[in-house]
Amino acid sequence: MVHELAITQSVVDAVCERAAGRPVRSVVVRVGVLTAVVADSMRFCFDLVTEGTVAEGALLEIDQPPGSARCRTCGVEFALADLIPLCPCGSADVRITSGRELQIVSMKVG
Numbered sequence: 001m002v003h004e005l006a007i008t009q010s011v012v013d014a015v016c017e018r019a020a021g022r023p024v025r026s027v028v029v030r031v032g033v034l035t036a037v038v039a040d041s042m043r044f045c046f047d048l049v050t051e052g053t054v055a056e057g058a059l060l061e062i063d064q065p066p067g068s069a070r071c072r073t074c075g076v077e078f079a080l081a082d083l084i085p086l087c088p089c090g091s092a093d094v095r096i097t098s099g100r101e102l103q104i105v106s107m108k109v110g
Helices: 003-019 040-052
Strands: 024-033 057-065 066-069 077-082 092-097 102-109
Touching: 003 024, 003 040, 003 102, 024 040, 057 092
Parallel strands: 024 057
Antiparallel strands: 024 102, 066 077, 066 092
């Protein structure tokens, strides 16, 4: 939960700065499944850290793209269900292509 608290605090700080005093209605973040961020923990932390800010009461929407990788040995692209990047061919020489995203996608103010 400490991991999620720090990340959520950074998101809220950035959102509040961009809002420039206007009330924030909603925030959309993209948090890939390979970031090890627990969405429910992030939602809980969001309610805590927005208290007393222009984002208090805002809706947090979390988009969680799945993990995927491309094998440098056989060239196949495959889904990653966990943090162990191993191609079905057995090779560990892979390039992760999605699932590590951690970004603010949009916010509604006013």
